[in-house]
Each structure stands twice: as structure tokens, then as C-alpha cells.
Amino acid sequence: MKWSEFFTSSVGKKFVMAFTGLFLISFLIVHVGINACIWADLVDDSDNGEMFNKAAHFMGASYVIRIMEIGLFLGFFLHIIQGYMLEFQNRARRKKGYQVAMGSKGSAWYRKSMGLLGTLILLFLIIHIQDFWIPSRITYATTLGEVTYNNGAPIHDVYTKMLLVFSQAWVVVVYVLGCFSLAWHLLHGFQSSFRTVGVHNKKYVAMAKGAGIAFSIIVPLLFALMPISIYFGWVNNN
């Protein structure tokens, strides 16, 4: 069997979705860990975003990380394109629909709405890239200030940019809604990815389901708390 046949069969296409999904889940762990550095301020009043800026600098300055970033964009690209193709192809499998729809009988709404939830996340992602990735990677000369720690070389002050962006209530609302979409998407996607790549043993399926519920609550909640804690002055309040 050729690789092209393997990955373009109905099962192979789902492998692509599952593997890229799991890859993006691993990215979320790194992302939430780095961003959580903004809360260093809660235990050290003098931090003022130092830990976060240093972590953001590490993610931007290292060539290894920058190369991995290309892999990340590729992962996003494949997941999004394959997701839309599957959505449209699958919808076309039933040209004549039912008079009385099944609705949520037998399947929760979010399990059937991965395309919609994914689209909401994509819209959020565009806003998010516009707010942070482009300023910190491309237009930093005009959009970011610089800060120096311990007499070292100046680094980009992404922390101040965060404070500025999340001082606007509508932006905070958009980000929280983005996190809601992410939570529902993960609630199905996390466990479904494992089962798609062939995990069928009862104990592992139970683990994937349990971990999926925990992950889809904890990670989006942490992400949502970032703009909220900045907007309400829970961090950087000194």
C-alpha cells in the first residue's frame, strides 16, 4: 500500500486528524506553561513579568524552537485543512436529509459540532496571532518595547503588550469565548484522538476519557484566567 493511499483512505484521513490533534494538544501544554509565568507576580511582587518575558524570549530566540514553530504551523495547517475537507466530504455523503433530525439523541451536541467549534477556534486563533505572534515575531520593532534584566541584553517586553491588550473588556470577552470553544473541542477531540489511532483496551480508553475531561477543563480555564486576571488587576497590581 502506498503512503498516499494509506493517508487518503477514510481511516487514514482520521489518523491525520488524530495525530495532528494530539500534537496540538502537546503544544497547548507548553503554551499554557509559558503563559502561566505571568502569575509569578502573585508570589513575588517584584517580578513584574520578568519570568514571563524571559520565557517568551527563550521561545523566540532559540533556533531550535523557531524550527519547531514551523512544525507547529504545519500541524495547525494540516489539522484545519483536513478538518474542513472531512467536514464537507462527510456532509456530502447524505444529499437528502431527514425530515425529523436525530438531534442530540444518542450523541451530545459538541461531539457533532467539531467543525463549528473548530471554526470558532480558528477565528480566535487569527485574532490571537494578530495580537501576539505577529507583534513578537514580525513587527516587534514598532509594536513592542524592550526591557533589560540583571544588566543583560535587552529583550522584548511581551508582558507589557499583554497588559495593554487585556485592558480592553471586549478583547477579554473574545478570549474567554475562544477558551470555551477550545474546551468543548477538546472534550471530544482528546479522547477521540486516542481512540482513532487504535486505543481500544478498556483501561486505556477510560484513562483517555478521564484525562480528556481533566485536560479540557483545566487548560482552557487556565488560558481564560490569564486575560481575566490581567483585566481585573489580579496580577501587576503593585
Next chain:
Amino acid sequence: MEHYTMNLTLKVWRQKNSQEQGRFETYQVSDISSEMSFLEMIDVLNERLIKEGKDPIAFDHDCREGICGACSMYINGRPNGPWHANTTCQLHMRAYKDGDTIVVEPWRANSFPVIKDLVVDRTSFDRIVQAGGYISVNTGNAVDANAMLIEKDKADAAFAAAACIGCGACVAACKNSSAMLFLSAKVSHLALLPQGEPERKSRVLNMVHQMDKEGFGSCTFTEACEAVCPKEISVTNISRLNKEYMIAGLTEEK
């Protein structure tokens, strides 16, 4: 359970043949016994239609015991009606009350084209099975039943998968019109047994290929198929199928 009779309004999909456009027709049926099966209720209506010189409603049926998988009606937004793990022939009218309106549709999927009224063409399932749902055995004297040892858990799991009657309710319920529950049951029950070993890799590759050729969709694990399956086939089989496909695709020597 107390016996009662009821008057019902039926909205049934009528379609002369696969070429012509279909439409819903409304029928009033009266004095329907709560002890009738759903198909018997349609029989009563059909007898009346024949007496009136009209074309009776065409529907698939065979055993009327819930084991053949022939009857296939999408009733009020659910394959085989409201009861769990049930076929249409085993749905009884006590599921309804006097004055109810029941909408009856055929399975809807491009791969199950309507032949007439509520009868759909499910030969796509036959072609999937022909692509690999078999085993090779030596002919001649029957081998002693206990000559090949099989672990009890595996035998049970294989038997549970083999309970699939190929009715197509999984396809009818799936938002993607996916046949993965059906296919996974067919692949699993042979993959779990030593008799299925010789064609293990070619079976899964050929059957998935045929399924795609027939135009069924992909599985997105909504689990609607499992919820409506008359034989309670588990979606666990779909994960097993995917594992079989991955191993076969990666290790096949061609």
C-alpha cells in the same frame, strides 16, 4: 401491561422508484392495538390501501424476530424508533399513545439509495463483506471443535461483534453516513479469532478500500451508531479496526 387501542397520524415517505422524487403522504390509522408490532400496524394500513386500489407502502422485512436486519425505518428522528437496542419489527405500538403523529422515513445515505418508499438498496454492505469478510479453511473432514484453543474473553468479544445483523442503522444515524460500526464489527469478529489470522491484513485493507469506494463517510466518534444499534455493537470495535488498519498499512509487504 394494559391493552389499549389508538388512532394515529402517519406521515410516510412515498417514492415510486429510485429515479422519481419522493414525498411525504399522510395517513390516518384507527383502532391500532397496543400489542401490534410496528410492521403489523403498517400491514393493517397496507391492507386498507390495497382495498382502496392504492399502492401499498413498500418496506423491507423478513424474520420479524429482530435477527435478520431487513426491516429498516427511521421513525420520528431515530432508526428503528424510540426503544433501545431494537429493530423496527420488534417495536410495538405500546410505545405510542392515542393521537400521536409518527413520521416514517427510509434510511438516508447516498450509499443506500431508495428503491421504493421505505426500501433502500443495502447491497453496498454485501460488497464490503465480499471484499474481505471471510476466512480460508481447508475443506474435507471437520476439525475437532476443541482442537483450536481460544481465550474465553476473545471468543466473547468476537461473538459480540459477530452479532451485527448488517441492518445499516449505524449508517442511518451517523451524521457522516459512516459504515464504520458495521465494518468494524465484521473485521473485529474475525481479527479476534485464530481462524481470521491468514487474511488479517488484506481483509482490513480491502474492506476499508471497498467501504470508501461505496461512498460512506469517516468516523468522528459521535457514538450515535452505538446508541441506535439493535445489537449493541460497541464503538470499541472501531478503535480495533483502526489499529488493524494501521498495523496492516504499515507492515504489509506490498
